[in-house]
Amino acid sequence: MNFWNRGLRSWIFLITVLLVVGSCSGQQEYEQLSDQEKRSAEHALAGLETREGLETTLFAAEDMLVNPTNMDIDGRGRVWVTEGYNYRSSLNPDNPTRPEGDRIVILEDTNGDSRADTSKVFYQGNDINAALGIMVLDDRVIVSRSPHVFVFYDTDGDDRADKKEIMFSGIEGEQHDHGMHAFVFGPDGKLYFNFGNEGKVLKDPEGDVITDEFGNQVRADGNPYWQGMVFRSDRDGSNVEVLAHNFRNNYEVAVDSYGTLWQSDNDDDGNKGVRINYVMEYGNYGYTDELTGAGWRTRRTGMAEDIPTRHWYQNDPGSIPNLLQTGAGSPTGIVVYEGGLLPEVFHNEMIHADAGPNVIRSYPVEKEGAGYSASIENILKGNNDQWFRPSDVTVAPDGSIFVADWYDPGVGGHQMGDQQRGRIFRIAPEGSNYEVPDFDLSTPQGAVEALKNPNMNLRARAWLQLHELGKKAEPALVDLWESENDRYRARALWLLSKLEGNGVDYIEQALADTNPDIRITGLRAARQLDIDIIPYIEKLVEDPAPEVRREAAIALHRNSSPQAAELWAQLALQHNGSDRWYLEALGIGAYGQWDRFFEAWLEEVGSEWNTPAGRDIVWRSRADAAVPKLAQIIQDSSIDVEEKSRYFRAFHFHDSSDKEEELIGVLEGYLPEQEQLNLMALKELDPSALERSSVVQRALNEALASAKGTHEYLDLVEKFELQNQNDELLSLMQSYPDSSLGIRASQLSLDVGGREFIQRVLDGNEEEEKKKVITVLGNTSTPQSIEMLEFYFLDENNELEMRREAVKAVGASWGGEQRLVELVNGGIIPESLHEAAAEGLADSWRGDIRQLAKKLRGEGQGEEIDLPPVSDLVSREGNQERGKEIFEQSCQICHQVNGQGTEFGPALSEIGDKLPKEGLYDAILKPNNGISFGYEGYILSLEDGTEVAGIIQSETETEIVLLTPGGYTTTYAKSEISSREQMGQSLMPENLHVGMSQQELVDLVEYLSTLK
Incomplete structure (x- = not known):
């Protein structure tokens, strides 16, 4: 905002x-x-x-x-x-x-x-x-x-x-x-x-x-x-x-x-x-991954289909x-x-x-x-x-x-x-005049009256005065404590609980009150005093109101007393298996003491732990003893495989030495859905397990065969750094040259020694397959892919048309266009490729590079299009249908509307609700004045001297995921990044409207204004 x-x-x-x-x-x-x-x-x-x-x-x-x-x-x-x-x-x-x-x-x-x-x-x-x-x-x-x-x-x-x-x-x-x-x-x-x-x-x-x-x-x-x-x-x-x-x-x-x-x-x-x-x-x-800080778009087991749930990691234990x-x-x-x-x-x-x-x-x-x-x-x-x-x-x-x-x-x-x-x-x-009440805060009775007021400043002033009066204010506060308005009673209780000598007496009264909210307030007030909280939790551990027991669980947070584990176990026994609020309160209470608390619960529940409520607690737990329970749940044939994915996700939050052994045990199973289980288990295993276990090797081969052509297949190739999958990676590159699937396959192939497989296609005679590989290498935009394309288009033995395609492909990315400019300015690009270079550089975000493209074409700088004031444009009537066509031609490459388009800039499905026409014109004509937070551009300088640019989609302690124009993502280890710099301008071109007539711009805004 x-x-x-x-x-x-x-x-x-x-x-x-x-x-x-x-x-x-x-x-x-x-x-x-x-x-x-x-x-x-x-x-x-x-x-x-x-x-x-x-x-x-x-x-x-x-x-x-x-x-x-x-x-x-x-x-x-x-x-x-x-x-x-x-x-x-x-x-x-x-x-x-x-x-x-x-x-x-x-x-x-x-x-x-x-x-x-x-x-x-x-x-x-x-x-x-x-x-x-x-x-x-x-x-x-x-x-x-x-x-x-x-x-x-x-x-x-x-x-x-x-x-x-x-x-x-x-x-x-x-x-x-x-x-x-x-x-x-x-x-x-x-x-x-x-x-x-x-x-x-x-x-x-x-x-x-x-x-x-x-x-x-x-x-x-x-x-x-x-x-x-x-x-x-x-x-x-x-x-x-x-x-x-x-x-x-x-x-x-x-x-x-x-x-x-x-x-x-x-x-x-x-x-x-x-x-x-x-x-x-x-x-x-849950805005980011609790353990790694990874962004919400990061692929993970149990990832929700709908964006709001995925956005806030709502499927994770602990959110x-x-x-x-x-x-x-x-x-x-x-x-x-x-x-x-x-x-x-x-x-x-x-x-x-x-x-x-x-x-x-x-x-x-x-x-x-x-x-x-x-x-x-x-x-x-x-x-x-x-x-x-x-x-x-x-x-x-x-x-x-x-x-x-x-x-x-x-x-x-x-x-x-x-x-x-x-x-x-x-x-x-209606008809209510603004009349401010007057209070005499110098007396306890007057201050108590002000404490009832809905205005926070008056209440604060009254609180400070009553707190200062101490015992002198007690009778007036007791009158308020005994009133019928429970919110007034709560305000009185906070002050009474802080009275020296007998504040705990009022807390005792509150914990026995018939209103659950007052009991909650009593416990919260007790936690702010320098007293042992355990006796008060004991009074509430079997409270009939789940919201009160929620507060009792929270009150156990980091409490190291011997009774804490037993009290937590009693609270956990009352979880009904369908109350996520209660479950997360239990998680907060057990924080840092999971082994002790979970053991106490297991002693109480015994062999009856495997119920919906018990499985919930196992899912939420971070105790080492929960790990074999997770494996047992996953191997239960009566539980649906979709539900099992949440238990696989729970492994993410454990570092127990038993974790690997239990996951390998899952791989040894023979359930009807074993292929799906193997895929999820493999994702949670340490890659080193592949060298030590024949079970892992067999399961991995089966999972690769069943997951071909999907991101899950690429997840496995990346995780286990497989160097024997280059044929399939090449196939994905050729099948999906303009999608994240093909680009990711290209990145992995170059990382795991697949360069010779790609080179065979470039050296071959299949023109269509060659063109697809050139396209995907340009979109990949890594130092290796740019180097391969550069080597290809500078080789005069290759067909001119394909060389031109390679030049254009290099210009499709930040790092590629940077290298292309160096080659042009150095006189290395032959004249026969100048037109292709101009085409590749024409849509650059950088104005100086766009001017170079015009120079290569023999064009002048061009004149700035003269637009009337925005107030005049707003008054014009646009054609919504024509505006939609213009959006699909000019904007959909970076923005989505109702799921259609590219996920790079912010989705615009409801932009008409957010911005009036004046704001829409301003966003188009002055993009640098309105960069949405989280969509700022960054330039990453790599250790090998190359640069890449895009939006940082996710960042953890060890890596950065960069989203580049076209909606493609690339993961960079921080060890290979020498520096990063935030761009001073928007990644949306300033001249988006250039080439449109005034009426086409009006039509585009007319269409955007209908997106509500």
Whole structure:
């Protein structure tokens, strides 16, 4: 997701804003507006659709603020906003910047008309350019802007920062949307926050990497944490805990009164995999392989067919299930609404901003076993106005919600398309004025009343005051603890549990409560005290509510007491075999102690372990004793082979010395599906087993014969480095010269000594087979394949037409075109091959090489096509069917729509939902301004002096998988890479539209706008 800067607009536009009513009449009115009128604050509501029974009003707009990236609302009802006017200025050099830096502004309604009438600048500076988070807490303001988290202080109460400190430093991803996000105040008095997968490391103010409570460095290097993370800390930033990890871009975290955490997470663009998560403490959320960090596209046993499941490694033991998949999007701010002003369907539910589909929506949650299920309820939608880009949602003291809208034609890739606007909306029941309640926080009773408020700032201020009062606040808190509202009771419990001397008394009461959520809160509160947690787990180990037992299992995480294993075994005995949430909680509880815990379970369950529930626990276990059980399950003829694949995948997570012996035992079997079992077993074996075991040798030969012509066959050739398969590899090269199957066969053949087999074809007389081999060698683009083609086309004894084909093939890749340019400039390419060289280089990503191609053809540089302003193009009507034809000719080589095309750039199946026509034109005409995260180009320099370029699809400790134009992947060992450099430009050519008429460009955009 992105942030764009805004220019100034007159506040006079707000005078008539409340006159725009009704979704039907609003739509008619909106369609009659000019483009300039549509974008004005005067008509800001005309393009929006609000849920029936609610009303959206405009609280503030340009010129009071521009480009709101995040916001908070204080107890006085004032809206604090971080701006992003200077967002990514280095990538948007044509946009103006503020030399003084971006601002934090305070918006306030001083005259009671529900609209802001003052805008104060709390702080301005280049150190907060495009800050992505703000939390107001008394005289402190916590601002997140990678690489820092700042704490600003207003010590004299004049609404201006006069002191600044650093809370955290070293966070990577400066001005990156996947860096550090907003902080929130938890019901336990702690801070909760997160960063996306560009954050990578958390350091203290002195620049030292922080170590968490378990002695792990807070670093996304797989030891043990990956990618995006969720944190908890004390209010001063000390005692950092990593609560969960392996997210892509978990934009904000929301915490409810029970201490339950909720998040959204963005997928790799174009994959319809945006998700909502219940954050289970210490959970792995599966963006990359838990052990290796490999990307989600990496081939593996048990790989899911559907992309969202595959995307989040949901089939792996150890990956926490997703609560809800919401399709395509660019999710941003999220909050739990614990107020009463909005309709009941939203009470105690998440409310979320998703800038991609232009929507504010809620996800009503239902308990489901030890976890949850959820649905979607829209609140505010930019049905007519796709410039509506909500970046945050916050609850006000009166129970209304406020929405920040940075308002822009595009989203994603760090670009900004608008430089004039930014809005804050208020959503409340129709006719509800913005009236901020007043509390006397100096008394325990007044502070308790404020603790009930749905606004987080008021609750935080009340919490701090009550905590400071200590025993003096106890009677008022007890009254709240004994109320009928369980969320109020939970808030009281967190404070009562921290009372010196008798806090545990209230925990005892909570653990015996009739409400499972209160029992959960009691256990969570107990875990934050310096006490033995085991007696409290004992009270809950047979709790009738699975969600309570889930928390008991999590509470055993890294607990080394002698009773822990027995308690875990009792919890495991209650797994029903169909509750993945419960199973993963058991996995979290057993982390680091699997052998001890699993043994205790086996002693309890005895010979009755082989049930659906027992097999689940074996699948999830990392104990050495689980390995023979996995083999036993696989050899059970009553279990379907599809189900068995999950147990083979479980072997991936074991390093037991018995693993190889058990897999060889599987190879010795004679089940009806033995060929499939052998293939899966061989993939999990160490390659050295081939030399030691005749059983492995026999099974491998049989598997090779049955898997010919598939990627599974190539997996075996690669794994065992087979040098006796070159005939079959050559056959695959000739059968699939333009697909990943043939290219991978070519790479393997060259790696395992198959060069002479390929050379025979090049030296032969079969023209069609020769042409296929030339094509696949060009697509392969390794130093060996380029060398073979170069040798071929420079040999004048070869047929001229085939030599020309070889020249064109060399120019089909980055490394090949680089070599071809060297040969041309060195005068080595004969004139008879110049036309072929020009053809091979004509579509290069690099402009200087395209000019060389023109020179070889004797052409001039050519004139830049003069296009009218985008505003004029948007007003033109296009032909959708013709646009589809143009897409298939010009775009499908890199993009997919509904499964058709090449998987290189982001899929565009729903691009019309994400971008209005203005944004589509900008993406085509200025691709360098909008590179989607995860699709940046890299140049890898190899030790042999060659270069390759593409998108890094996956990276582990030992290798990089590079995706190249055409959708082909090549794996490079890191030992053969001397350096890598990120490209400064998009891999999408800047001149994609060159060669199109203006009408053809309009037709293309017309087609793209229909993809929803």
